[in-house]
Amino acid sequence: MFAGEIRQLWRYPVKGLRGESLRSAVVDSEGLAGDRLLGLYEPGTDKSVWGGSHPKMMAWEAAHPAQCSNADSSAGDPVFYESGGAAWGLDDPGLPARLAETIDAPKGVEIRRTRGSAGRMLVVFEASLRKLSEQMGREIESARFRPNVVVEADLAPFAEYDLEPGMRIRLGDFDFTLQKPCERCVLPSWTPDGSNERDKELHRHIITELDNHFGIYVTTAERAVVRVGDPIAG
CATH class of the missing domain: 2.40.33.20 (PK beta-barrel domain-like)
Incomplete structure (x- = not known):
């Protein structure tokens, strides 16, 4: 005992990127809400681009946008933050190229939904x-x-x-x-x-x-x- x-x-909204500190979290049969929702992959393949092969990924952070009623909400798409502090939305067309450039991924990256945690x-x-x-x-x-x-x-x-x-x-x-x-x-x-x-x-x-x-x-x-x-x- x-x-x-x-x-x-x-919580780590994007696999391989740094995550966000929480005060509270919802957990259910799918795992912690908002955790590991997205992953990086080599374009056109199922090959994961992950922190063990591309450790510069951890210079980036990902966090869900704070909601007025709940700062720990997992609603909405995660926001990506590069090491210099620049913020990128998931729908920003320049995000995959910027990720690939900064994490040494010469084949490029695609951002996809995952099966979570x-x-x-x-x-x-x-x-x-x-x-x-x-x-x-x-x-x-x-x-x-x-x-x-x-x-x-x-x-x-x-x-x-x-x-x-x-x-x-x-x-x-x-x-x-x-x-x-x-x-x-x-x-x-x-x-x-x-x-x-x-x-x-x-x-x-x-x-x-x-x-x-x-x-x-x-x-x-x-x-x-x-x-x-x-x-x-x-």
Whole structure:
């Protein structure tokens, strides 16, 4: 058994781009609302242009436009922001070319709707992040792992991987189901700000010492609302 609270919420409207910090979020069987709605692809193909192959993507941000009644709304198309701060609408005809130019994608890019986040939400535990930073001898940012939820809980570092898949985890007033630990790709080894620097030592450590996992996936079949500061329990 454990208890704690939600410290951060994040949404990534476009796969591979930096996301937006939230105060609250709606989650249902499709995943966190507004998360990973769009992706980049090589024109005319199904080949994804993703952060592991094009780490300069993370110099860009994507965020849903704030709504007067709800700043965390997922309504409307995401807005794209390049590293210099210039904003681009999804329907701007110059956006694909500008993306391709700045992320080193010589074949160009197409922006397409995706299947979203596959109905799951990624949770990272702060105790494990602190322990990983201690092991590496430097701060490892949670942004490298692109979590939806960052929690503080009275669990030992990495103890979340001993939790049984299928067990109930309560976030705020709602029950979620633990699906499985997140198997990591090469993406966490790249700086999460698009500066195009790779930490190969971190990549090796995650593979050899953490069984190539960091964070856990949770799902829900019902509509839930989670907020920063909500209690968690399992």
